[in-house]
Amino acid sequence: MAPNWLENYAESMELNVWTSSTVTSVEPDGDSWNVRIARDGSERTFTVKHVVFATGLGSNDGIYPTYPGMDSFKGQILHSTRHKKATDHAGKKVVVVGACTSAHDICVDYYENGVVPESVPSDVTMYQRGSTYVMSTKNGWKVLMAGAYSEGGLPTDVADRLSASFPHHFNVGLAQRSTKAIAELDKFHSYQLLTIERDLLDSLRARGFQLNFGIQGTGFGLLAWSKAGGYYLDVGASQLIADGKIKIKSGSPIETFTETGIKFEDGSEIPADVVVFATG
Secondary structure, three states, X not given: OHHHHHHHHHHHOOOOOOOOEEXXXXXXXXXXXXXXXXXXXXXXXXXXXXXXXXXXXXXOOOOXXXXXXXXXXXXXXXXXXHOOOHHHHOOOOEEEEOOOHHHHHHHHHHHHOOOOOOOOOOOEEEEEOOOXXXXXXXXXXXXXXXXXXXXXXXXXXXXXXXXXXXXXXXXXXXXHHHHHHHHHHHOOOXXXXXXXXXXXXXXXXXXXXXXXXXXXXXXXXXXXXHHOOOEEEEOOHHHHHHOOOOEEEEOOOEEEEOOOEEEEOOOOEEEOOEEEEOOO
């Protein structure tokens, strides 16, 4: 549906869209710009008045950490930007380095798509290097969006103006109150853990998952604006962590890669066939 909508949008707006093309250079030429684009084996130069770089947050190759011993590791190492599908690594032991949105989504993909047989406990481990802000979307969106971006709320253009009218720093106090309200609601968002009812945040802490409440206690808002990461808006992965179906390793830096896995400074080791860096 999404590709069809995009094609229809381009046609309706009479946009000239080029895909599978590479911008090879952008150079100033007086009050214009010369833009060279390679496409289908040839190159064409456009002379234009304006150039807009709408390249998004995910347009690079990602942050790829380096650790001692990576060259000796006999398994596969890849960045989350190169992750395609979990079935590429069926039957493998997987460690996902990172504990925010991409890491959660990838771990769920591995768990749900048979990295190991269903009769065997899932061998997918999320390695958390630092604490993460987590909220349930069930409660969080109600607090953050109700009355504005919700059914029966304000017209979208009015909601947009209202949202844009608050400077980010002015929003800090509002976001702090909203974050506290969401955390209180999440206390009653029960997750089943070995027949014991725990709230969302306690169920994660019980598994060793480290939590925070965002920059200055503002939840995910300032995290999103400042670095587009550092949080997870729960749509199901937290239950898998609470159940132990996605394992958690935290509290110790990586010391080195070994031939068969990762060794940590606390002396522990995790065997791995595949390591995915979900590190931004």
